[in-house]
Amino acid sequence: QAAVSPIPEQLSADEMRAALRLAGWTEARIPEAIAVACGIGNRSGFPYGESNCHPGSVNGPYRGLLQIGIEWAAYFGVDPDALFDPVVNLTVGRWIVEYDIAHGYGAWAQWSVQP
Secondary structure (H helix, E strand, O other), rough: OOOOOOOOOOOOOHHHHHHHHHHOOOOOHHHHHHHHHHHOOOOOOOOOOOOOOOOOOOOEEEEEOOEHHHHHHHHHHHHHHHHOOHHHHHHHHHHHHHHHHHOOOOOOOOOOOOO
């Protein structure tokens, strides 16, 4: 059985960019995702992002870098515990953004922190 890598305490901006690329984000949306997850450059007036770049963040039913709700994990068939994996969390976040755009909502309609 493969060893599970420990969840890093906090990702740097460079690590976030690398994880976002692995998760399939477009270069145009990467700064937005970093603003939402980490608070770097967001215009919401929040001093921090959804997780402050902490992949292990939990707030009730919300998990990981983008604080993805476990209901979204269920919707996309993802184990909720996998949301602590940075690439999984960012992939599901991309799917949510794509879902919202396809259904006529703003790209970041699901998040309190806005880019």
